[in-house]
Amino acid sequence: MRVILETKPRKKPKIPIEAEAIIPQNFLLKNDIRVYEGNKERTLDEIFYVTTEGPAVSADQVEIVLSGETGVIKRVGEYMNAGRIVIEGDIGMHCGNFMSAGEIIIRGNADAWLGREMRGGVIRCEGNADHYCGAGYRGEKRGMRGGTIEVLGNAGDFTAEYLSGGEVRIMGDCGDLPGVEMRGGTLIIGGDCHRPCGNMTGGTCMVFGTARALLPTFVNAGSEEREFCGQRVEMNVFRGDVANRGKGTLFVRKK
Amino acid sequence: MKVEDVVCPFCGCLCDDLVVEVEGTRVVSVENGCTLANEKFLGDNRLTSPIRRAGGAWQQVSYEEAIEETAAILLDADRPLLYGWSGTHGEAQSIGVHLGELLGALIDNTSTVCHGPSIMAIQEVGHPGCTLGQVKNRADVVVYWGTNPIDAHPRHMSRYTTFADGFFLTDAFLERKVIVVDVRKSESANIADEFVKIEPGGDYAVLAALRAIVRGKRSLIPSFVSGVSREQLFRVADTLLGAKFGAIFFGLGLTMSRGRYKNVRNAIELTAELNRHTKWTISPMRGHWNVYGSNEVFTWISGYPYAVDFARGIAFYNPGETTSVDVLRRGECDACLVVASDPGAHFPRACAEHLARIPTVQIDPHVNATTHLARLQIPVAVTGIDAEGTAYRMDGVPIRTRKLFTGRYPSDTDVLMKIYDRVKEEKGHG
Structure with missing residues (x-):
């Protein structure tokens, strides 16, 4: 089954839409799907032109395609456990929150908290991701725990904060403090970043560009080779963060 | 009519010892108030x-x-x-x-x-705080980090720290040590015992270094961290560790510079680390x-x-x-x-x-x-x-x-x- 959701013009287009109901399993069950526009509850067809093509007997067979002004739609794919969502443009905050399986493809940019506390599945963002990609909610002790997030562009600050499992791969640059408080999993940064892995207690981070303002609380532990985009790269290895009992590993490309 | 023990309605200190003279529906004079308090009471632009x-x-x-x-x-x-x-x-x-x-x-x-970032940090790692009365009566080391109380909270030092004698500190000005950490030498830094000048945005790294020093990892500290020499970091760490009761006050220099709530979290975790050795507390300098x-x-x-x-x-x-x-x-x-x-x-x-x-x-x-x-x-x-x-x-x-x-x-x-x-x-x- 293919469900195409194209946004309708709205009188107040900047008011965000909260749409955690847009997940494949809900369309399979043909639930009365509702979303929120500000403080007003709306039916799906008040916000979207809805087209459904073909049948499906399981959520794995459901593909949702979102198009139009999708950059203000939040929480798409929250608790998704099967199927596929394709976003033709940008997507709002919290896309793929807590998802455990399935695939989300974003052709444009993703707003903050992409794949927040994700458990499994794959998110691929072909543009940039904003702050807190793969991170946790405020005060949570764990961010993403499993699955893969791949961002082909850049990512903002606090990428993979509290990362506990799975892999976050940013092909471009990251902002400030990527991997801060990380305790497990793998963070790969293809470009530059600033102050990586502050207060990390576990996990592995690899920076294949320049790590600016490296914190003084990382201990040099030699060098090793790592592979990135099919090439072997010589990396400095650091252990930290020794401001706490940090047992994390940070690889930074040798100049 | 003079009203005694009036609470000031301006900053977060809520000084409660003001004497305000009122004539009808007008305030005509304020005693004990700072410049900010006087302006608030006497301002007439309603x-x-x-x-x-x-x-x-x-x-x-x-x-x-x-x-x-x-x-x-x-x-x-x-x-x-x-x-x-x-x-x-x-x-x-x-x-x-x-x-x-x-x-x-x-x-x-x-x-x-x-101080929204302070609250976010507290939600992550808790808040080892205390009342200002505790600070006044007990603190022999006070740190002002990213805050300039002389300008922003003008009576904080005279009511609770540098110039305020307390139960266990009968000559506070001589007995208390005051450390000011900031990116520029402020008015408050001029009367501090030690001024630590940090490069803008360097608070997180300096706090991380101090945490490592307190954990006994002095040998790992490079010769300079965000503009602060290793020797000064060691001296400051020794002062912190030597306190009987220490109090850190922090301001927007920490909450609104790069790193924001992570700066505050690092400061709270430094306080927690110091509490393995002696007694330390940390408090935000609330402004509004x-x-x-x-x-x-x-x-x-x-x-x-x-x-x-x-x-x-x-x-x-x-x-x-x-x-x-x-x-x-x-x-x-x-x-x-x-x-x-x-x-x-x-x-x-x-x-x-x-x-x-x-x-x-x-x-x-x-x-x-x-x-x-x-x-x-x-x-x-x-x-x-x-x-x-x-x-x-x-x-x-x-x-x-x-x-x-x-x-x-x-x-x-x-x-x-x-x-x-x-x-x-x-x-x-x-």
Whole structure:
């Protein structure tokens, strides 16, 4: 089954839409799907032109395609456990929150908290991701725990904060403090970043560009080779963060 | 008439030893107050009645009309924002949160531009704090980090630290050590025993280095960390470790510089590490008068201290998403009620521009920068001068403020209650 959701013009287009109901399993069950526009509850067809093509007997067979002004739609794919969502443009905050399986493809940019506390599945963002990609909610002790997030562009600050499992791969640059408080999993940064892995207690981070303002609380532990985009790269290895009992590993490309 | 033990309605110190002389409905003199307090009490730039923008001019309207119009604006909105609250008393803040819930609004206070990051850090790692009385009576080492109390909280040093004798410190000026950490040599740094000058944005690294030193890893520290020499870091760490009772006070230099809540978290974790050796506490230098109270009141009612979004009928909180600066910058909200604060003066330009585009109503005694963005302003009494109520000091101690005289203005509580009742009636709960 293919469900195409194209946004309708709205009188107040900047008011965000909260749409955690847009997940494949809900369309399979043909639930009365509702979303929120500000403080007003709306039916799906008040916000979207809805087209459904073909049948499906399981959520794995459901593909949702979102198009139009999708950059203000939040929480798409929250608790998704099967199927596929394709976003033709940008997507709002919290896309793929807590998802455990399935695939989300974003052709444009993703707003903050992409794949927040994700458990499994794959998110691929072909543009940039904003702050807190793969991170946790405020005060949570764990961010993403499993699955893969791949961002082909850049990512903002606090990428993979509290990362506990799975892999976050940013092909471009990251902002400030990527991997801060990380305790497990793998963070790969293809470009530059600033102050990586502050207060990390576990996990592995690899920076294949320049790590600016490296914190003084990382201990040099030699060098090793790592592979990135099919090439072997010589990396400095650091252990930290020794401001706490940090047992994390940070690889930074040798100049 | 002279009124003694008056509570100052300006900053988070809530100094409660002022003597204010009143003649009729006018304050004529203030004793014991700092310059900021004197300005607050003696300032006389109040609106005389509610005003509404009419074309290029202002027209006076009655309180009834203004309240009716405010309720209509808020009821018509799909994403209303209720912002401010720090300059008023807890009773009014409480009505504000209930109004927010009734409307499905987003309600936020001035923490969003001051110590919101401190609260986020506290939510991550807790808060080893204490009252200012404990500091006054016990602290032999005081650290001011990213704050300049002489300018921003002028009586903090004389009431609680450098110049205040306490139970265990009978000659405080000589017995207390004061360390100031900042990016520039401020007035407060001039009277400190040690000044640590950090490169802008370097607080996180210096705090991490101090944590490592306290953990016994001195050998790992490079010769300079963000402009601070290793020798000075060792000396400061030794002073911290040698304290019998230490108190760290931090300001916006920590919360609003790069790293924000992670800077504060690092400072809290340094405090926790020091507590393995001796006694240390850490406290934010809250600036807006009753901002601590707004965090308390919001939390009692909604579970969250600021940036509370009731759009879905339940409280949701996520700084960065539901904070007023972010919501305004993204142009999300379609109406705004400002109470007891001045976002027109403090918010980034893009936010002020959005406030000017949407119907903004301000409830405030004075003409300020937000007046120029608003469509309607309702003047009210000033809490602590001609209105009474409860406020919280920066260390979380609630203090009851008194009315010095009965003026002709309604209080924030009176006006907000009428708006609440009107909204409730329209919503069919009346």
